[in-house]
Amino acid sequence: MILELDCGNSFIKWRVISRDGSQRLFAGVVDSDSALFDSLAAAPQLQVSHCRLVSVRSDAETEQLVARLYELLGVEAVCAQSASQVGAVCNGYEDYRRLGLDRWLAVLGAYHLGQCACLVVDLGTAVTADFISADGLHQGGFICPGLPLMRDQLSTHTRRIRYDRQVALAALQELEPGRSTAEAVERGCVLMLRGFVAEQLLQAQARFPEGFEVFLTGGDADLVRDVVPGAQVVTDLVFVGLAIACPLS
Numbered sequence: 001m002i003l004e005l006d007c008g009n010s011f012i013k014w015r016v017i018s019r020d021g022s023q024r025l026f027a028g029v030v031d032s033d034s035a036l037f038d039s040l041a042a043a044p045q046l047q048v049s050h051c052r053l054v055s056v057r058s059d060a061e062t063e064q065l066v067a068r069l070y071e072l073l074g075v076e077a078v079c080a081q082s083a084s085q086v087g088a089v090c091n092g093y094e095d096y097r098r099l100g101l102d103r104w105l106a107v108l109g110a111y112h113l114g115q116c117a118c119l120v121v122d123l124g125t126a127v128t129a130d131f132i133s134a135d136g137l138h139q140g141g142f143i144c145p146g147l148p149l150m151r152d153q154l155s156t157h158t159r160r161i162r163y164d165r166q167v168a169l170a171a172l173q174e175l176e177p178g179r180s181t182a183e184a185v186e187r188g189c190v191l192m193l194r195g196f197v198a199e200q201l202l203q204a205q206a207r208f209p210e211g212f213e214v215f216l217t218g219g220d221a222d223l224v225r226d227v228v229p230g231a232q233v234v235t236d237l238v239f240v241g242l243a244i245a246c247p248l249s
């Protein structure tokens with residue numbers, strides 16, 4: 001079994017797949033290393049022979065996680081590394097090492113699946129958009145705050161924006177102008193995301209007049225999917241790229 005981890009800024013997405021990659025055996029989303037170890041301990045008949053991970057956390061945090069995985073599973077996790085090129089895909093950053101590894105893997109995954117020009121939008125703690133041309137050249141992208149950051153900033157920097165988490169979830173049933181603080185903020189922030197995605201779509205149409213695929217991923221992808229009717233929502237896009245960047249030796 002192969003254990004795969006995508007260590008984002010707020011959550012760790014993990015899954016266990018069969019050695020040949022054909023079956024997904026276990027999967028989860030956790031908010032801490034200790035919750036990850038609890039989940040792994042609770043997985044019945046887990047026999048991990050290989051582990052690969054991508055992390056956008058600090059090197060120290062990532063090294064600590066790798067050390068604990070070795071203690072628990074006896075397996076040395078392989079960490080995805082920055083690269084200026086993988087296969088036909090070229091990193092478009094001035095300094096390729098500065099491009100977030102989750103973005104790079106999502107780019108590799110999207111081009112692998114699409115084999116054509118692509119727009120990739122990842123909606124997590126941060127939201128990122130990346131453009132890849134039909135011949136695999138990553139053309140750069142955009143970063144903006146995601147939903148969790150937008151709502152936190154509003155409540156941190158105002159006195160009277162306060163509402164309950166449960167009310168927030170209910171507020172997103174529709175996107176009419178809000179008649180309560182929760183509705184106004186939650187819907188306002190979702191409209192920011194949707195506007196961002198619509199703008200990326202316009203940019204992609206201008207950049208790739210011959211056509212392109214749109215890939216949406218990240219925890220909040222569902223909130224924007226109908227902005228791009230033809231988009232593919234690929235929850236595991238980063239893992240698709242991870243397998244390409246870290247093939248088993």
Ligand SMILES: Nc1ncnc2c1ncn2[C@@H]1O[C@H](COP(=O)(O)OP(=O)(O)OP(=O)(O)O)[C@@H](O)[C@H]1O
Nearest residue numbers: 008009010011029123124125126147148218219220
């Ligand atoms: N099962 C879930 N667990 C946690 N968050 C979820 C889940 N489903 C949807 N979400 C939403 O996903 C968002 C977090 O997205 P995601 O997990 O892709 O990113 P992240 O790991 O926090 O950050 P990063 O951008 O660094 O990857 C939150 O806004 C949350 O509302």
Ligand SMILES: CC(C)(CO)[C@@H](O)C(=O)NCCC(=O)O
Nearest residue numbers: 056098099100101102103126143
């Ligand atoms: C933008 C995030 C936080 C998205 O997870 C991550 O990709 C990251 O830390 N990137 C480094 C900065 C950059 O990509 O330019």
Ligand SMILES: [K+]
Nearest residue numbers: 008102122124
């Ligand atoms: K991510």
